[in-house]
């Protein structure tokens with residue numbers, strides 16, 4: 556039967572090892588016109604503080620997305636039956652200037668949002684979320700945030716710089732891009748500079764869920780509370796791959812042990828179903844440190860899972 560919306564290229568039409576490496580082997584287009592959702596890459600890593608390499612992630616995530624089939628057998632979601640999706644390529648950042656790059660990103664996301672298209676971003680380091688949220692807040696006002704990460708990313712400055720991958724969510728609060736009472740950070744852990752390191756966000760109203768609170772548990776009950784906290788307003792999902800344990804996702808820049816399992820992260824993203832999601836990103840995959848390709852592969856799958864919980868995507872099973 557002829558399908559109404561763009562479909563990923565099937566594994567029986569072209570071997571999964573072949574064809575152009577677009578996200579999920581979807582068609583490409585130059586801009587977001589006519590799309591309900593798009594995949595867009597940001598090949599930027601000049602905001603990182605330790606290992607670099609995230610600039611290579613959009614291409615690598617696309618390559619590793621070649622196995623993902625159109626139906627979500629876990630949730631019953633069938634995104635390509637319900638909404639129009641394409642891969643709109645990469646943002647042409649300036650690889651010598653972080654400040655110029657974030658202006659370019661904001662302007663390109665303004666364009667995407669003008670088309671009423673929901674962006675799902677293939678990062679890039681976590682700096683990219685700031686200009687995305689700047690564009691999103693212009694359209695939707697301050698949004699709620701589901702933030703998966705080993706780090707809170709609320710430093711005031713890094714090496715004296717206000718813009719870096721570890722300052723994103725402090726700037727987002729200061730600029731009124733996110734509503735502190737509608738923010739949850741899940742998976743934070745590791746060593747710090749002071750015992751109060753995770754408390755700045757709590758003072759802004761964030762719910763900060765440390766990794767230790769997640770150990771050995773299903774996160775489905777947590778997500779019930781998160782949905783209550785976040786409520787009916789617009790929500791953004793920001794998924795730093797280092798929220799996962801390095802046993803699953805070693806290919807990243809700032810590794811912390813004792814992280815989330817892939818199953819717990821599935822419970823988080825699937826637990827966002829029913830929220831008014833206005834955008835999402837998957838950041839901090841660093842292919843040079845990802846010798847098996849698994850980190851990119853996991854990243855690709857979580858971007859698919861985000862697609863599966865967007866408004867307008869019907870699902871047989873609800874959380």
Ligand code: MN
Pocket residue numbers: 704705706795797798809839
């Ligand atoms: Mn992180």
Ligand code: MN
Pocket residue numbers: 681704706708720795839
């Ligand atoms: Mn981060």
